[in-house]
Amino acid sequence: MNSFLYTSILFLSTLTFAQTKVDISLDTNRALVGDVIQMDINVNSNVQVIWPDIEVLIAPIEVQSFSEIDSVLKSNLNRYHQNLSIQLFDTGDFVLPQLPFVSSEGDTFYTDSLNISFVPVLLDTTNVVFDIKGPEDVPFNFSEAKPIVYGSFIILVLILLIYYLIQKIKIKKGVIEEEIAPSIPCEIEALEALKNLESQGLCEMGEIKNHYVQLTEILRCYFDRQFELETIESTTDEIVERLRTKKIEISLLTDITRLLEEADLVKFAKSNPDNFTNKRFMESSYRIVECCHNMNEEVLDV
Amino acid sequence: MDSLEIKEINEKIKQESAFVDLLSLEMNKVIIGQKYMIERLLIALLGNGHILLEGVPGLAKTLAINTLSKAISGKFSRIQFTPDLLPSDVIGTTVYNMPKNEFSIKKGPIFGNFILADEINRAPAKVQSALLEAMQERQVTIGDETFAMDEPFLVLATQNPVEQEGTYPLPEAQVDRFMLKTVIDYPKQEDERIIMRNSLTDSHQAVNAVVSLEEIMNARSVIKTVYMDEKIENYILDIIFATRYPERFGLDHLSALISFGSSPRGSINLATAAKVYAFIKRRGYVVPEDVRAVCHDVLRHRIGITYEAEAEDVSSEDIINQILNKVEVP
Numbered sequence: 001m002n003s004f005l006y007t008s009i010l011f012l013s014t015l016t017f018a019q020t021k022v023d024i025s026l027d028t029n030r031a032l033v034g035d036v037i038q039m040d041i042n043v044n045s046n047v048q049v050i051w052p053d054i055e056v057l058i059a060p061i062e063v064q065s066f067s068e069i070d071s072v073l074k075s076n077l078n079r080y081h082q083n084l085s086i087q088l089f090d091t092g093d094f095v096l097p098q099l100p101f102v103s104s105e106g107d108t109f110y111t112d113s114l115n116i117s118f119v120p121v122l123l124d125t126t127n128v129v130f131d132i133k134g135p136e137d138v139p140f141n142f143s144e145a146k147p148i149v150y151g152s153f154i155i156l157v158l159i160l161l162i163y164y165l166i167q168k169i170k171i172k173k174g175v176i177e178e179e180i181a182p183s184i185p186c187e188i189e190a191l192e193a194l195k196n197l198e199s200q201g202l203c204e205m206g207e208i209k210n211h212y213v214q215l216t217e218i219l220r221c222y223f224d225r226q227f228e229l230e231t232i233e234s235t236t237d238e239i240v241e242r243l244r245t246k247k248i249e250i251s252l253l254t255d256i257t258r259l260l261e262e263a264d265l266v267k268f269a270k271s272n273p274d275n276f277t278n279k280r281f282m283e284s285s286y287r288i289v290e291c292c293h294n295m296n297e298e299v300l301d302v
Numbered sequence: 303m304d305s306l307e308i309k310e311i312n313e314k315i316k317q318e319s320a321f322v323d324l325l326s327l328e329m330n331k332v333i334i335g336q337k338y339m340i341e342r343l344l345i346a347l348l349g350n351g352h353i354l355l356e357g358v359p360g361l362a363k364t365l366a367i368n369t370l371s372k373a374i375s376g377k378f379s380r381i382q383f384t385p386d387l388l389p390s391d392v393i394g395t396t397v398y399n400m401p402k403n404e405f406s407i408k409k410g411p412i413f414g415n416f417i418l419a420d421e422i423n424r425a426p427a428k429v430q431s432a433l434l435e436a437m438q439e440r441q442v443t444i445g446d447e448t449f450a451m452d453e454p455f456l457v458l459a460t461q462n463p464v465e466q467e468g469t470y471p472l473p474e475a476q477v478d479r480f481m482l483k484t485v486i487d488y489p490k491q492e493d494e495r496i497i498m499r500n501s502l503t504d505s506h507q508a509v510n511a512v513v514s515l516e517e518i519m520n521a522r523s524v525i526k527t528v529y530m531d532e533k534i535e536n537y538i539l540d541i542i543f544a545t546r547y548p549e550r551f552g553l554d555h556l557s558a559l560i561s562f563g564s565s566p567r568g569s570i571n572l573a574t575a576a577k578v579y580a581f582i583k584r585r586g587y588v589v590p591e592d593v594r595a596v597c598h599d600v601l602r603h604r605i606g607i608t609y610e611a612e613a614e615d616v617s618s619e620d621i622i623n624q625i626l627n628k629v630e631v632p
Contacts, residue, residue, distance in 0.1 A: 233626070233629065269529060
């Protein structure tokens with residue numbers, strides 16, 4: 001009866017006090033240096049348990065990776081589980097120390113300590129020693145080369161386009177230059193044009209305005225070429241002002257001004273100069289061209 | 303029209319334009335160093351147009367038009383444009399007359415010969431519109447009655463190029479109604495010295511009426527007879543068309559910079575202004591120089607520039623210069 005009483009008391013005490021069980025297991029106790037060993041920790045407790053800092057405790061053995069602590073509550077019992085992958089880059093026998101788990105009631109529960117052997121890799125000395133293999137060649141893949149191929153193609157097309165445009169501009173320039181720079185010197189061209197105008201006898205035919213339009217055009221073209229002035233797009237005042245900068249003799253400049261102003265009167269104010277005046281301006285035009293040319297020659301000689 | 307007639311016109315112009323010197327002399331008594339502005343005022347006055355002046359404050363814009371009205375013995379009104387101005391403040395309104403038990407018309411300041419619309423871009427669009435309509439139609443309707451404006455009727459509007467916040471910029475269609483847009487610059491140092499001395503010694507001379515309104519009206523009719531050759535007409539049209547289709551004149555690069563070219567009002571005003579300029583220079587015929595002299599003021603506000611032009615810092619002024627340098631002079 002007494003023994004039954006004691007047994008009952010003992011059995012009840014196990015029910016009333018905290019029940020905590022910690023367990024640790026390895027998938028192997030022997031591994032090659034650097035090999036990974038799986039370590040499982042299982043804790044069953046009806047109270048909360050504080051997890052130790054395993055990484056610090058098991059040093060020098062290294063923790064390569066670890067899972068989250070998995071907890072399951074079943075029949076008022078907390079079941080904790082964690083898996084760790086451990087390894088060591090050293091050889092020898094090592095002792096995995098006891099890991100302390102502290103319950104919320106202040107009791108500490110330890111796991112068993114375990115022995116682990118890390119053995120070196122055995123060298124096969126019977127075989128011939130080979131050279132270290134070089135890196136393998138990567139097989140050709142067109143999708144990787146696509147940007148380079150397409151980029152090169154675009155650059156090539158652009159180069160050809162630029163070359164084509166340059167050639168086109170050169171051709172165009174050449175044409176313009178040919179147009180702008182005829183072989184005949186400007187003074188000869190002007191004198192011939194004046195002779196041609198005179199031979200037309202426009203004044204005698206009553207086409208005085210047309211005569212002065214052509215006369216001023218010849219002179220403006222001549223000034224344009226001789227002094228490189230933009231006289232075609234300039235008014236009489238502007239032409240005179242620009243010629244003044246070319247240091248033309250005052251008397252010659254006066255003649256030019258008089259002629260252009262008279263031409264303006266004919267062109268824009270229906271002025272009708274007499275034959276004598278027309279003849280005088282025609283002669284004056286020849287003289288202007290010759291004097292301007294001589295003056296320019298002198299400047300070039302100096 | 304033959305050469306004899308032009309000689310007659312020349313003679314007539316010499317007689318009729320004698321007042322120009324008198325007027326300029328009288329204005330120069332008070333306005334120092336703004337010869338260009340005075341000349342443009344005369345062009346607008348004699349060309350029966352209106353003028354928009356752009357310049358920073360203190361450049362004698364108000365004084366110029368006030369002096370002009372005194373020298374011509376005309377009626378001068380000044381309207382200071384503000385954001386709360388109403389169209390009735392400009393043109394007038396009907397007021398209830400209690401003793402007579404009827405509405406009577408109270409005319410606004412626009413009824414004058416010389417109107418200064420100061421800082422026109424400070425008033426809302428409806429006020430600007432009321433003024434510009436009166437400028438164009440030369441008549442104002444208040445209630446049921448329509449009143450013709452006094453002649454000469456010259457509106458001088460001013461714009462301040464700075465302080466653009468809270469302003470109502472004039473739309474292109476409204477700006478087009480101004481014959482000229484003149485940009486005024488600061489006076490030269492020597493001129494400003496005289497202005498400063500005159501101001502310190504309070505030695506401003508009194509302006510006398512030297513020209514009558516009739517003389518102005520006569521001059522206007524003479525200006526209409528100033529001869530403009532077909533070549534000059536073509537030159538004007540070439541310039542105007544170059545603002546619209548620059549590529550036709552070898553100015554392809556301007557196509558991207560111009561959003562719109564000058565309207566037909568541009569060609570009309572350019573021709574009129576060129577004629578007036580010839581008149582001021584005592585000539586009975588127009589020469590290309592006359593067109594060039596007024597071209598910037600006539601076209602400045604009639605050419606719209608694109609965002610691209612703004613980004614490249616190209617102004618309508620630059621565009622006009624390029625056009626003038628490209629269009630062949632007759």
